[in-house]
Amino acid sequence: MLGNKWPLAALTLLVFGNVAIAQAPGYIRTRDVIYGRKAGMALTMDVFTPKKGANGIAVIAVASSGWVSKTEFIQDSFYQEFLKRGYTVFAVVHGSQPTFTVPDIIEDMHRAVRFIRYNAKTYHIDPKRLGILGGSSGGHLALMQGTAGNDGNPKADDLVERVSSRVQAVGCFYAPTDFLNFGNPGIELIDRALQPPFTAAVDYRKFDKAKALYLPITDKKELREITRKISPITHVNAASAPTLFFHGDKDKIVPPQQSKIMCDSLKKAGVPAELIVWKGSGHDAPVKTYLALPKVADWFDKHLVKKAGPK
Numbered sequence: 001m002l003g004n005k006w007p008l009a010a011l012t013l014l015v016f017g018n019v020a021i022a023q024a025p026g027y028i029r030t031r032d033v034i035y036g037r038k039a040g041m042a043l044t045m046d047v048f049t050p051k052k053g054a055n056g057i058a059v060i061a062v063a064s065s066g067w068v069s070k071t072e073f074i075q076d077s078f079y080q081e082f083l084k085r086g087y088t089v090f091a092v093v094h095g096s097q098p099t100f101t102v103p104d105i106i107e108d109m110h111r112a113v114r115f116i117r118y119n120a121k122t123y124h125i126d127p128k129r130l131g132i133l134g135g136s137s138g139g140h141l142a143l144m145q146g147t148a149g150n151d152g153n154p155k156a157d158d159l160v161e162r163v164s165s166r167v168q169a170v171g172c173f174y175a176p177t178d179f180l181n182f183g184n185p186g187i188e189l190i191d192r193a194l195q196p197p198f199t200a201a202v203d204y205r206k207f208d209k210a211k212a213l214y215l216p217i218t219d220k221k222e223l224r225e226i227t228r229k230i231s232p233i234t235h236v237n238a239a240s241a242p243t244l245f246f247h248g249d250k251d252k253i254v255p256p257q258q259s260k261i262m263c264d265s266l267k268k269a270g271v272p273a274e275l276i277v278w279k280g281s282g283h284d285a286p287v288k289t290y291l292a293l294p295k296v297a298d299w300f301d302k303h304l305v306k307k308a309g310p311k
Contacts, residue, residue, distance in 0.1 A: 026051050027083045029076065035115035036108070036160075038095065043108055045115075046074050047123065048089040055086030057304050058116060058125045060167065062134030062141050067105055067201040068096040081293045085301065088125050090116050094141070098200030102230045105201075106148075109141050110165040114152060118160045131169040131300040132241075135289060136254060139175025143232035143262065146170035146241035169303040170243040171296035173289055176254050177262035178233040180224070183255035190223040202227075236265045242272035244299040246292055248281030272303065 028049045036043040059082045063073040074091040082089055094108035113130065120127035134142040149166030156162050176182070179189040192199050204226055205214040217223055228234050243266055247259040259275050266273035276295070278288055 027076075027079075032071070035092070036111040038108075039099075043093070043095065043111065044071070045090050045092045045112060046071070048076070048079050048083055048091070049123070050083050050086055050088065053086045054088060054124060055305065056124060056126045057087050057129045057300070058123070058131065059087045059089045059300065060113065060116065060130060060132040060142075060145075061089055061091045062109065062132065062138035063091050063093050064105075064134055064138035064141055065136070066097070066198050067102060067137045069094045069105075070096070078290070078293070081297045082300075085297055087131075087297075087300070088123055097198070098203070101204055102201050103204075103226065106141065106144050106230065109145055110149070111160070113145055113149065113165040113167060114160050114163050117165075118163045127163075128168070129304045130167045131171070131304050132167045133171035133173075133296055134175070135173035136175055136283070139172040140177070140232065142170050142172055143175055143177060143243070144230070144235070146243055147232045147235035147237070149241075166239075167241050169300050170241045171299060172243055172259070173246045173292075174248060174251055174254050174283055174285075175245075175258065176231075177258045178231045179227045180231060181261065183257055188224065188227065190220065190227045191218075233262050233265050236262075236269050236271070238269050238271065240266055240269060240271045242299070242303045243274075244296060245273070245275040246278065246289070247275065248278040248283065248285055248288075250281055251283045253283035274299075 028051060030047040030049070032044045033047055034042045035045050061079065063069050065073060071093055079089045079091070090112070092109065092112045094105050094112070097105070116123070116130065117127040132142040132145050145165065145167045149164065151164050152162045154162055181187060182189050192202055194202050204217045204223065206217055208215045243263070245259040245263050247256045249256050256277065263273045263275040276292070278285060281288060
């Protein structure tokens with residue numbers, strides 16, 4: 001279970017406070033691109049464009065830690081492996097808990113992918129070749145796009161909302177995948193079961209018009225259904241994106257079982273999937289994560305460079 005003894009920064013592969021990497025000058029960083037608005041505020045992303053050798057493929061990096069997101073999580077050094085191979089990188093900042101819950105945050109990611117695809121010509125990318133990666137909560141959100149991306153609403157007034165939020169490849173580090181079978185079959189993380197400081201992310205409420213208040217949802221059946229919908233494994237099908245998993249076998253925060261059952265489910269559906277287990281590693285493995293990025297780039301090369309097409 002996500003616990004309060006674990007450093008917040010370690011919840012995402014986007015935060016590497018102890019890894020010093022030389023900055024490369026071979027790209028242009030465009031900061032604070034607005035991809036949507038909600039609750040009176042802007043949703044933003046930073047775009048990293050190679051100065052030369054761009055291959056027209058996009059990598060979406062989820063800047064997420066414990067379902068909290070901020071521009072400070074975006075580190076140029078993290079993207080060098082992708083930029084040097086010609087990928088254009090979109091580092092996405094989503095709405096954060098405690099203000100927003102996991103379902104709200106998932107919608108932000110749908111919006112971000114739609115925005116990137118809608119503006120493919122502007123960014124000189126192929127809308128049929130989008131990869132996404134993230135770790136822990138960011139990995140969870142990446143998996144949701146890989147399994148639950150959808151075609152959009154063709155009747156939406158907002159043209160961005162008419163396009164697909166699907167992606168064609170996923171790189172995922174130590175992410176929760178099935179909140180209804182967390183660690184072992186039948187262990188359900190419903191009814192605000194995540195420990196502080198993550199409880200607010202699953203503090204589900206609905207608006208009571210008579211009282212003009214958002215009141216907690218207490219019905220177990222309804223809570224279980226919400227939990228099912230935010231579990232990537234629920235959405236696995238033959239059209240899911242090929243996914244590469246990494247997980248430490250000593251992870252006490254997100255059980256290694258989560259990556260295994262998700263990988264097995266994808267394979268059963270006929271989707272390319274691979275799990276790399278880090279022996280002796282827990283959830284906080286920033287150096288190993290950084291060193292694994294070339295493997296993620298190789299995975300994207302395999303599934304985005306050589307074959308394309310939204311499903």
